[in-house]
Amino acid sequence: MSGLVLKLAPKERVLINGAVIENGERRSRLAIMTPNAHILRLRDAIHPEEVNTPVRRVCYIAQLVLSGDVSASDAHVQLLRGIEQLSQVLTDHDSRKQLGLATSAVLESQHYNVLKALRSLLPREERLLAAGSRP
Numbered sequence: 265m266s267g268l269v270l271k272l273a274p275k276e277r278v279l280i281n282g283a284v285i286e287n288g289e290r291r292s293r294l295a296i297m298t299p300n301a302h303i304l305r306l307r308d309a310i311h312p313e314e315v316n317t318p319v320r321r322v323c324y325i326a327q328l329v330l331s332g333d334v335s336a337s338d339a340h341v342q343l344l345r346g347i348e349q350l351s352q353v354l355t356d357h358d359s360r361k362q363l364g365l366a367t368s369a370v371l372e373s374q375h376y377n378v379l380k381a382l383r384s385l386l387p388r389e390e391r392l393l394a395a396g397s398r399p
Contacts, residue, residue, distance in 0.1 A: 268296040268303060268376065277306040279331055302332035319382060319389040322346035326379040336373050343370045343378060359385060
């Protein structure tokens with residue numbers, strides 16, 4: 265089986281091609297067979313007012329592609345530029361690995377994987393920003 269497989273928790277919501285779909289009372293699994301469908305788990309969504317850090321900004325661009333609000337071609341350069349800027353600051357091995365995965369995913373137009381790789385950097389970014397704000 266090819267395509268994206270979504271495993272949904274009870275009552276979890278997902279945006280598919282502009283329609284919000286809510287799962288029922290039990291866990292379920294959906295296989296999305298249509299290539300290039302716009303899919304975003306709403307639990308993963310970053311709201312516009314939360315786009316207040318460098319990693320969140322790049323995540324938000326990937327999210328806009330997944331929601332269908334921005335075309336992949338329009339976001340391509342912004343994503344690559346944002347990842348490059350992040351790589352100037354996040355220089356540890358684990359961050360480099362995730363940024364490399366995000367870059368590869370952009371080049372392969374796999375925007376869910378872009379978002380997944382970048383979201384893994386959010387805790388590290390939060391720690392760095394907290395450490396930088398201490399007196």
